[in-house]
Amino acid sequence: MEKREAVFKKINWALMALIALGHLAAGIYYLASGARVYYYALAFCGLLFLPLPYGLYKALRLKTCYSLNSVIYAFFILAYTVGLVFQGYARILYFDKLAHGLSGVLVAFFALFLYYLIKPGREIRREECALAGTFVFMSSVAVAGLWEISEYAISLIFGTDPQNVLHTGVGDTMMDMIVCTAGTLAFVVVLALYYKKGRKGFLMGAFDDFYRQNFLEGSDF
Structure with missing residues (x-):
């Protein structure tokens, strides 16, 4: 490490x-x-x-x-x-959708830190894969909704149109939330591979480094 x-x-x-x-x-x-x-x-x-x-x-x-x-x-x-x-x-073209998809990945990633921050003992156990996956998924979807609310507030304050409502109605907002959810699901797959097979890669490698430096009290890994 x-x-x-x-x-x-x-x-x-x-x-x-x-x-x-x-x-x-x-x-x-x-x-x-x-x-x-x-x-x-x-x-x-x-x-x-x-x-x-x-x-x-x-x-x-x-x-x-x-x-x-x-x-x-x-x-x-x-x-x-x-x-x-x-x-x-x-x-x-489609940069906004790429960013929203990756934001779904990143928010789910940080929700995993929150999961172990509030978990008693903070140990990683393979059998908690489904619980951790559900936690990060629901957290990321909630943040996606709050993000769209903040964009709407920005449009009111600055007179801009970050949600592109003038041209797409609610379409752009809904697509943002959909691709964010897709990114979240992609991270859940990465998370499952980490729990089941110990695969790390860029994101889970960073999580593992942080965990071992700050949270490590007990682990299956």
Whole structure:
């Protein structure tokens, strides 16, 4: 695990540098070109996300997990930097659906951390696969609904149309929730392979690293 974390520590810093440079460049460009406050505010405010994972580790008295950080920063680049700051949602065909599908994966992934955070003893047992899978699925679907509510609130506040209601009615919102659910189901399959066969990969490898550094009290693995 030490070698894996050493590799991901380098990847982690590279992703952070990429975010910082991209957001600074975009913010300066939007500011200089006279774009709406909304656009350069998105760019500059995104920089505030960089220290957030480290702040959470410190606040919760947890050890830093660089493989987990890399998952977080990689998704942030895709969903926020490319999607919002560089307007990928408007410019790249089906990018919005890709991001929502991956958000279903990521939210289910973090719901697994919550599952073991609240579980007495926090031990991993193979026989709890169905329970853990149900927990992460229901958590992710609930967050998908809350996300659509937040997009609606943004449209009221800023006068934008992130849900694309003017052109699709409720169609875009429903498709977002459908692909998010599909992403969640894909993660449940990955989770089942982890429980049944011990397969890790990128996501479950990050979970396993974090678990062993912070939660390990008893495990079948």
